[in-house]
Amino acid sequence: MAGGAATGASVTTDTYAEARTWLLLPAWAVLGFFVLAPVGMMLVYSFLTKEFRGGVIWEFSLAAYDQFFFDRGLFGDEAPKIEWTYINIFWRSIWQAGLATVMSLLIGFPTAYFIATRPEKVRPIWVFLITIPYWVNLLIRTVSMKFLLRDNGPLNEFLMSVGVVSEPIHIINTNFAVQLGLFYSYLPFMVLPVYASVERYNFTLSEAAADLYASKWTTLRRVLLPTVKPGVIAGCILVFVPSLGSFLAPDLLGGAKNFMIGSLIEEQFKGSAGNWPFGAAAAMILLSMVLVILMVFARQQAKSGKEAG
Amino acid sequence: MKTLLKASAAALALSVAAQGASAEGKLVIYHWFEYMPQELLDKFSAETGIEVTMDTYDSNEAMLASLKAGGLGTYDVAVPGDYMVEIMANEGILDEIGDGELANIGNVTADWADPAFDPGRKHSIPYQWGSTSFMVDREVYDGDISTTDILFNPPAELSGKINMLDSQGEVLAMAAIHMGIEQCSQDRDKLKALNAMLTEAKAHWASFNSDTAKEVLVSGDAAVGQIYDGFGAKARAERASLEYAFPKQGYVVWMDNVVLLKDAPNRENALKFMDFLLEPENIAAVSNYARYGAGVKGVEEFLDPELATLPEANPPADAGPGAFIAVCDEQTQAVYDQIWTNLKK
Numbered sequence: 001m002a003g004g005a006a007t008g009a010s011v012t013t014d015t016y017a018e019a020r021t022w023l024l025l026p027a028w029a030v031l032g033f034f035v036l037a038p039v040g041m042m043l044v045y046s047f048l049t050k051e052f053r054g055g056v057i058w059e060f061s062l063a064a065y066d067q068f069f070f071d072r073g074l075f076g077d078e079a080p081k082i083e084w085t086y087i088n089i090f091w092r093s094i095w096q097a098g099l100a101t102v103m104s105l106l107i108g109f110p111t112a113y114f115i116a117t118r119p120e121k122v123r124p125i126w127v128f129l130i131t132i133p134y135w136v137n138l139l140i141r142t143v144s145m146k147f148l149l150r151d152n153g154p155l156n157e158f159l160m161s162v163g164v165v166s167e168p169i170h171i172i173n174t175n176f177a178v179q180l181g182l183f184y185s186y187l188p189f190m191v192l193p194v195y196a197s198v199e200r201y202n203f204t205l206s207e208a209a210a211d212l213y214a215s216k217w218t219t220l221r222r223v224l225l226p227t228v229k230p231g232v233i234a235g236c237i238l239v240f241v242p243s244l245g246s247f248l249a250p251d252l253l254g255g256a257k258n259f260m261i262g263s264l265i266e267e268q269f270k271g272s273a274g275n276w277p278f279g280a281a282a283a284m285i286l287l288s289m290v291l292v293i294l295m296v297f298a299r300q301q302a303k304s305g306k307e308a309g
Numbered sequence: 310m311k312t313l314l315k316a317s318a319a320a321l322a323l324s325v326a327a328q329g330a331s332a333e334g335k336l337v338i339y340h341w342f343e344y345m346p347q348e349l350l351d352k353f354s355a356e357t358g359i360e361v362t363m364d365t366y367d368s369n370e371a372m373l374a375s376l377k378a379g380g381l382g383t384y385d386v387a388v389p390g391d392y393m394v395e396i397m398a399n400e401g402i403l404d405e406i407g408d409g410e411l412a413n414i415g416n417v418t419a420d421w422a423d424p425a426f427d428p429g430r431k432h433s434i435p436y437q438w439g440s441t442s443f444m445v446d447r448e449v450y451d452g453d454i455s456t457t458d459i460l461f462n463p464p465a466e467l468s469g470k471i472n473m474l475d476s477q478g479e480v481l482a483m484a485a486i487h488m489g490i491e492q493c494s495q496d497r498d499k500l501k502a503l504n505a506m507l508t509e510a511k512a513h514w515a516s517f518n519s520d521t522a523k524e525v526l527v528s529g530d531a532a533v534g535q536i537y538d539g540f541g542a543k544a545r546a547e548r549a550s551l552e553y554a555f556p557k558q559g560y561v562v563w564m565d566n567v568v569l570l571k572d573a574p575n576r577e578n579a580l581k582f583m584d585f586l587l588e589p590e591n592i593a594a595v596s597n598y599a600r601y602g603a604g605v606k607g608v609e610e611f612l613d614p615e616l617a618t619l620p621e622a623n624p625p626a627d628a629g630p631g632a633f634i635a636v637c638d639e640q641t642q643a644v645y646d647q648i649w650t651n652l653k654k
Contacts, residue, residue: 052639053396054370054377074504074647075497085654143521150530172530173516255516256475259653270371272477273646 046280054274064281093261097243100182104239108190116198130188142248173255181249189238197231233297261286333358336578339387346598353585359578369393382572385579391426391564392634394433403432404569413587421604433566434583435604439538441561444551449532454554457487461510468513470532472525475517477649482634486559492635504648538621539600553621559629
């Protein structure tokens with residue numbers, strides 16, 4: 001994504017150098033108000049004392065982080081052990097989101113490639129078709145998915161009528177249903193950035209590789225993929241990050257039998273627990289994790305950018 | 310483009326007109342979803358000239374969180390369940406209804422005039438009441454269903470086909486009833502046993518879902534589902550093989566109540582609205598819509614005759630006692646939270 005912008009950026013800087021501060025002011029104001037302020041509030045809340053049934057008492061406390069990492073038994077008075085509950089919940093969410101990302105990549109990449117290789121005139125139509133499901137609310141799409149997947153739903157009826165299976169496949173309330181739901185919710189986030197980079201790809205490079213006796217597989221691996229890598233990474237991030245915090249798909253398709261990060265945090269604010277500092281702490285830990293992952297990606301991208309240059 | 314402009318101009322004109330009509334002031338209601346027939350709100354507006362706005366929530370706890378996070382001063386009335394009235398009163402976010410401020414307060418039936426969760430009805434009036442138990446699909450299982458074993462220790466036919474409400478209060482209250490221990494028990498052995506029993510029972514459950522509690526039963530995804538009685542009546546209308554159970558161990562009863570919120574911006578109108586809902590004809594319209602009981606004298610003649618014989622609202626003679634969800638103290642609540650987290654980890 002950032003690869004082609006380098007030359008463009010230097011030009012804009014020169015042209016608007018004088019007005020730069022003023023032009024950026026609205027963007028800074030929006031960032032400050034909608035990103036920094038809420039995150040700062042969350043950080044502060046995570047270090048406060050919880051008030052019974054929601055709310056905080058303005059006294060410094062590490063109780064929220066203590067609860068996350070240490071297990072003190074059912075009554076909170078045993079010797080502290082390492083608390084695996086929340087680590088497992090985080091790990092489960094990462095695993096689910098990771099699988100959903102892999103599924104999106106496996107389906108999204110060929111789709112993007114297909115669109116990018118259509119005649120220029122019809123490409124916008126394909127892109128438009130990809131975005132159509134986005135006009136419908138996510139909740140409604142997830143509920144519809146539930147209708148489709150259930151034991152006596154259309155999918156199973158179809159599979160049984162054509163004789164692929166004799167018993168309905170049990171998909172609903174399984175982890176696979178959650179992955180499918182996440183994949184379905186966020187697929188366009190994969191297709192669009194990958195499409196944007198494949199579209200810029202110079203297909204004569206593939207021809208050149210073929211002329212030099214590279215097989216199709218080698219061309220894909222050593223020519224196409226390295227060139228469109230920024231788009232693929234952007235797509236993976238755009239699918240992985242929202243999947244990690246989502247709670248609609250786990251609740252509706254997975255049956256909410258196990259907490260995911262999103263539902264765990266939701267429970268602290270909207271559930272009986274009413275433990276705002278703990279919810280804020282869990283959110284901060286999630287945020288730090290995502291930041292680390294993004295930094296690893298960014299560093300890799302910078303490295304590959306250097307190699308390419 | 311032109312038609313679009315015209316349409317938006319018309320919409321603008323309409324909204325301006327609507328604002329003009331609010332001479333009598335406003336009323337802002339914070340209410341459960343799908344729990345208030347629109348015609349009744351229209352009738353209230355027509356009678357009083359008060360413009361009504363309604364926001365909705367999907368759980369008592371979500372409503373409390375939103376009010377504590379800055380919703381006070383926005384809403385005039387809310388509709389918390391029994392235990393939540395007590396919690397909100399303890400939190401000091403309810404206003405007191407003075408003597409003589411409600412002309413129709415005498416319409417409340419004797420049973421509900423002085424409930425334990427709001428002694429003397431200082432903050433609330435009855436809205437609807439009913440029970441929370443569970444339904445069983447009789448096509449799947451035709452044995453005895455009047456026992457909480459169906460939920461917590463089910464026969465093989467039902468294992469893996471059970472939907473529980475995704476609500477700590479409802480699940481833990483029912484579990485305590487099942488084990489015959491008092492709610493919010495502080496006895497450590499009993500709490501440990503409760504924790505162990507729930508962990509074992511979970512292996513039999515397919516899902517936790519409140520919003521689609523009715524839908525999973527109607528579609529046949531679940532053969533057993535924890536559900537509110539009125540919701541259950543609606544489910545049975547769509548799938549005749551569903552039967553609502555009144556376990557001999559007991560079941561949960563609840564009452565939703567209209568409360569006057571602290572710092573209500575339109576206190577006078579809120580009281581008018583409460584008086585309006587204490588008119589038998591009006592509250593009967595809610596019962597006819599929601600299929601729950603009313604708690605107001607003289608509603609019978611306005612009720613849908615079917616409600617009187619509704620199997621979901623009329624427990625058989627051998628049913629166990631109904632119990633409200635208890636309000637735990639902070640320490641016990643912390644253990645309950647831990648049990649709930651253990652259950653869903």
